Each structure stands twice: as structure tokens, then as C-alpha cells.
Amino acid sequence: xxxxxxxxxxxxxxxxxxxxxxxxxxxxxxxxxxxxxxxxxxxxxxxxxxxxxxxxxxxxxxxxxxxxxxxxxxxxxxxxxxxxxxxxxxxxxxxxxxxxxxxxxxxxxxxxxxxxxxxxxxxxxxxxxxxxxxxxxxxxxxxxxxxxxxxxxxxxxxxxxxxxxxxxxxxxxxxxxxxxxxxxxxxxxxxxxxxxxxxxxxxxxxxxxxxxxxxxxxxxxxxxxxxxxxxxxxxxxxxxxxxxxxxxxxxxxxxxxxxxxxxxxxxxxxxxxxxxxxxxxxxxxxxxxxxxxxxxxxxxxxxxxxxxxxxxxxxxxxxxxxxxxx
Amino acid sequence: xxxxxxxxxxxxxxxxxxxxxxxxxxxxxxxxxxxxxxxxxxxxxxxxxxxxxxxxxxxxxxxxxxxxxxxxxxxxxxxxxxxxxxxxxxxxxxxxxxxxxxxxxxxxxxxxxxxxxxxxxxxxxxxxxxxxxxxxxxxxxxxxxx
Numbered sequence: 001x002x003x004x005x006x007x008x009x010x011x012x013x014x015x016x017x018x019x020x021x022x023x024x025x026x027x028x029x030x031x032x033x034x035x036x037x038x039x040x041x042x043x044x045x046x047x048x049x050x051x052x053x054x055x056x057x058x059x060x061x062x063x064x065x066x067x068x069x070x071x072x073x074x075x076x077x078x079x080x081x082x083x084x085x086x087x088x089x090x091x092x093x094x095x096x097x098x099x100x101x102x103x104x105x106x107x108x109x110x111x112x113x114x115x116x117x118x119x120x121x122x123x124x125x126x127x128x129x130x131x132x133x134x135x136x137x138x139x140x141x142x143x144x145x146x147x148x149x150x151x152x153x154x155x156x157x158x159x160x161x162x163x164x165x166x167x168x169x170x171x172x173x174x175x176x177x178x179x180x181x182x183x184x185x186x187x188x189x190x191x192x193x194x195x196x197x198x199x200x201x202x203x204x205x206x207x208x209x210x211x212x213x214x215x216x217x218x219x220x221x222x223x224x225x226x227x228x229x230x231x232x233x234x235x236x237x238x239x240x241x242x243x244x245x246x247x248x249x250x251x252x253x254x255x256x257x258x259x260x261x262x263x264x265x266x267x268x269x270x271x272x273x274x275x276x277x278x279x280x281x282x283x284x285x286x287x288x289x290x291x292x293x294x295x296x297x298x299x300x301x302x303x304x305x306x307x308x309x310x311x312x313x314x315x316x317x318x319x320x321x322x323x324x325x326x
Numbered sequence: 327x328x329x330x331x332x333x334x335x336x337x338x339x340x341x342x343x344x345x346x347x348x349x350x351x352x353x354x355x356x357x358x359x360x361x362x363x364x365x366x367x368x369x370x371x372x373x374x375x376x377x378x379x380x381x382x383x384x385x386x387x388x389x390x391x392x393x394x395x396x397x398x399x400x401x402x403x404x405x406x407x408x409x410x411x412x413x414x415x416x417x418x419x420x421x422x423x424x425x426x427x428x429x430x431x432x433x434x435x436x437x438x439x440x441x442x443x444x445x446x447x448x449x450x451x452x453x454x455x456x457x458x459x460x461x462x463x464x465x466x467x468x469x470x471x472x
Contacts, residue, residue: 016402022408070397070406070410098397098408
């Protein structure tokens with residue numbers, strides 16, 4: 001999310017805002033796939049025991065609507081496996097919030113895609129890590145490349161805007177040019193990628209997933225070429241920053257977004273273990289205030305600096321630590 | 327004659343009517359053609375529904391509105407615009423916010439600045455100048471459609 005200034009005051013930080021501008025909501029940790037790099041360590045049978053009930057989820061949606069949060073993404077796990085998924089989609093879109101779905105594409109039947117269209121879903125982002133069956137299926141354990149492609153075709157036929165997300169690995173990084181071409185060919189309007197991060201499942205699979213650092217310059221060079229090639233037809237977004245650089249930047253410039261976990265706890269940013277509230281017990285307004293103070297906590301800054309010396313501490317990503325005062 | 331060709335002929339004629347005789351000429355087994363036309367027609371219908379709600383009316387009457395992928399929220403310092411397709415945020419000063427409020431209220435391009443000048447004291451004309459330039463920026467970035 002970038003910020004531009006238009007007829008703007010001199011300085012506008014997140015503390016000036018009445019509510020977040022973007023909420024990334026992981027609505028379940030359950031997933032039909034068990035991807036090698038999954039930052040959430042999701043998979044079959046991996047739903048949290050204390051995930052939000054439908055009633056609790058609806059209560060959060062009502063607060064997001066009331067606070068005029070402009071954009072929310074539903075992700076997971078695989079968000080579409082939640083039994084009340086479409087109820088949540090309907091409630092939030094009817095409330096006027098722009099909604100993006102982040103999915104692995106295996107539940108995108110023609111009927112589901114039509115429902116997205118009818119409900120005014122702003123975008124569906126499908127993870128497509130590779131331009132070939134071999135690399136996709138290797139990365140996405142239990143996944144089927146053809147099924148994801150078929151789902152994207154159904155989105156296109158229903159007229160739902162499509163985004164593609166690509167995570168590089170040792171075995172797919174050289175397919176990046178073909179992957180961007182494929183994204184355009186199947187009708188995407190945006191393509192997102194960056195570096196593989198040493199978090200989640202990637203910590204355990206690093207030996208087989210991590211690209212050779214020497215491959216990254218060519219990876220980004222190809223992306224720069226593709227950005228130009230598809231200018232005006234498809235946006236190609238990529239982040240060259242590694243995890244540490246990204247976190248140092250965020251420490252100085254927190255984005256106006258937070259992450260809701262499947263159990264209602266709220267994280268500052270996905271790649272840090274820090275939470276700043278619990279939407280089962282706190283209001284959205286309270287959590288937003290706590291979010292401001294949490295980023296200033298010395299514990300957050302200290303963790304990021306420790307990361308510079310010991311990258312393995314991100315394996316504690318899911319051992320949440322509460323920061324920010326109530 | 328394929329279903330697609332038949333439809334195109336009807337559209338070209340401008341009456342959008344397929345006579346019974348013409349329909350009999352269409353190949354009912356031409357499912358691929360039928361699906362293609364149906365998809366195209368749905369795209370056109372979706373576009374024209376949007377147009378009839380905004381663009382076409384706007385073109386006729388000079389009325390503006392926020393683009394469909396733009397969300398507006400008032401803030402203490404002014405307001406923010408959030409463009410969901412690029413996920414870009416635009417922070418607006420009170421003048422910027424006033425311009426967008428007028429757009430949302432259905433102001434016409436030709437008199438929006440004059441309306442603002444009536445509402446707010448602007449002895450130097452600075453606000454009118456800023457508002458006019460800002461409106462041009464909004465249109466250029468595709469955040470406001472006419």
C-alpha cells in the first residue's frame with residue numbers, strides 16, 4: 001500500500017487517522033493445501049481451536065463497516081473453507097467495504113465466482129507460484145495447477161478482477177518471466193511478488209525452497225522489464241527489500257493496516273510476533289489506539305534489531321507477545 | 327449463419343431484433359459461439375449498467391462522481407481517498423476534502439469551484455485556484471469520472 005499526497009496537510013501519520021485504511025483478516029488457519037513456504041503454517045487440520053465464531057466475526061465486520069474501513073482482505077489458511085465464508089462476504093460488501101479475497105484458487109467454481117461478482121468483490125488474488133504444473137505442484141503440496149488455472153478462468157468469465165501472487169523458490173525463480181506472461185494471458189490486472197521470507201513453513205523447508213541469492217538480480221531485472229512491457233495493461237508490483245529492511249522501514253513508517261488473526265487477536269504486521277489487542281474482547285477503536293502505541297514499544301524495535309544478528313528468531317512468529325497498553 | 331454472426335447482424339442493424347426467420351437460420355448446435363456472445367454481452371451489459379449509473383449521465387449533464395474503485399473517508403485533518411485497484415492512499419487537506427464532498431454530492435464540473443466559493447470565504451481566490459487544480463488532478467489520476 002503506497003501513500004500519495006493530494007492537496008494534503010504537511011504530515012499525516014497513522015495516528016492522525018480515525019481507523020485503519022486496510023485490514024488484512026486471516027479468517028481461518030485451516031487450509032486444503034500444505035504449501036512449503038506458508039507463512040501461517042496453515043494446512044489440513046490446522047484451524048486454531050479458538051477461531052472466531054460466526055457471531056464474533058459478524059460483530060467485527062459491523063465495526064469495520066461503522067468505522068468506514070475502506071478495504072479489507074480475507075485470507076487464511078484458505079478463506080473459502082470457512083463454512084460461513086459467503087455470509088461474511090455478503091455482510092461486509094453490503095456494508096460498503098471494499099473486499100479482496102486471497103485464495104489458492106481451488107474453490108473458484110463458476111457458481112462461487114458469480115457470487116463474488118454479484119456481491120461486488122473488488123478483487124480475487126490467486127497464488128500462482130510458477131508457470132508450470134511441476135513447480136506449482138511442488139510448492140503447493142496437495143495443490144493442482146490446472147485447478148487453480150480453471151478457477152482463474154471462472155473468475156474471468158464472471159467478470160471478477162484478478163490479481164496474481166507469486167512466491168519465488170529455488171525451483172521456480174527462473175520461471176518469473178513466463179509467470180508474468182501467464183498472469184496477463186489469463187486476465188490478471190495485477191501481479192505481485194517479492195523475496196521468499198524466512199518465516200512460517202519456509203523456516204523448516206529453507207534448504208529446498210530458498211533461491212540462490214545469486215538468482216535474485218536476474219529475477220528483479222526480469223520483473224523490471226516486464227513492468228515496462230505490460231505498462232498500461234497489467235501492473236507488476238515487486239518488493240526488492242528483504243524482511244529486515246522491510247521491518248526497519250515499517251518501524252519508522254507504520255502502515256495504516258493491521259492483521260486480524262483467525263482467533264481475533266490483532267498483529268502489528270505479519271512478520272512480527274507482536275499483537276496489540278483482541279477483537280473478541282476489545283473494540284476496533286481500542287485496538288487501533290493500542291496499535292499506535294505498540295509500534296513505539298522498545299520491545300518491537302529491539303526484536304527487529306536482534307533479527308539483524310539472528311534471522312532465525314522469526315521462527316517465533318506464532319509465539320505471540322502482547323504489546324501496547326490498554 | 328452462426329449465432330454470433332446473427333447477433334452481430336442484429337446489433338449492426340441498430341434495432342437489436344432477431345426475426346423468427348433469422349433465428350431459424352442460426353445453428354442451435356453452435357454452443358461455443360453462443361457462449362462467446364453471451365460473455366461479450368454480459369461484459370457490455372455490466373459496462374453499460376455502470377455507464378447508465380454514472381458515465382453516460384455524467385457526459386450528458388457534466389456531472390462527476392468518484393470512480394468505482396475509490397473510497398472516501400472524512401478525517402480530522404481533511405480526508406483520505408483509497409484506490410482499491412492500486413491500493414494507493416491519497417491524503418486530502420480540508421480543501422481537497424471539500425472538493426470530493428461536492429463530487430459525491432453530484433456537482434457539475436462547470437460549477438463546482440463556484441459552489442465552493444459560495445460556501446467558504448475566499449477573498450484572495452486561493453482556495454478556488456487550489457480546488458480547480460486539485461479537481462484536474464483527480465480526473466487525471468482517474469479517481470473522478472465525468
